Amino acid sequence: MKADALALGVIMLVGGLGLALWAEEQADSVTRIVYPEEYDNYKSLALIGYLVGALGAGIAVYEFASNPAKPSPRSPAILTSTPTGQKTFCSYCGAGFRPIDVRCPACGRKVLRE
Secondary structure, three states, X not given: XXXXXXXXXXXXXHHHHHHHHHHHHHHHHOOOOOOHHHHHHHHHHHHHHHHHHHHHHHHHHHHHHHOOOOOOOOOOEEEOOXXXXXXXXXXXXXXXXXXXXXXXXXXXXXXXXX
């Protein structure tokens, strides 16, 4: 995952929405009849904030969805040799599994044959 692009998207989302909410609050405190130009400026600034926030959300969602997290490397489970047909136990989680299994059915670790 490109952490920089994801972080940029989140920062744009939070910053844009913060700007928009601040501008909306300022517009609400200004009387539209007495100061129409200032009111319109704050409303325009709020719209820009919402657009920046939406763009940031789009970037964050795209980066998160297009680069799924890769599983962390784990140590494999070790299978001790046993007669055919008997259950063996995972050395990591203790779950039982058949000797023909490639992965432990409980924890998913790869089985190493000794």
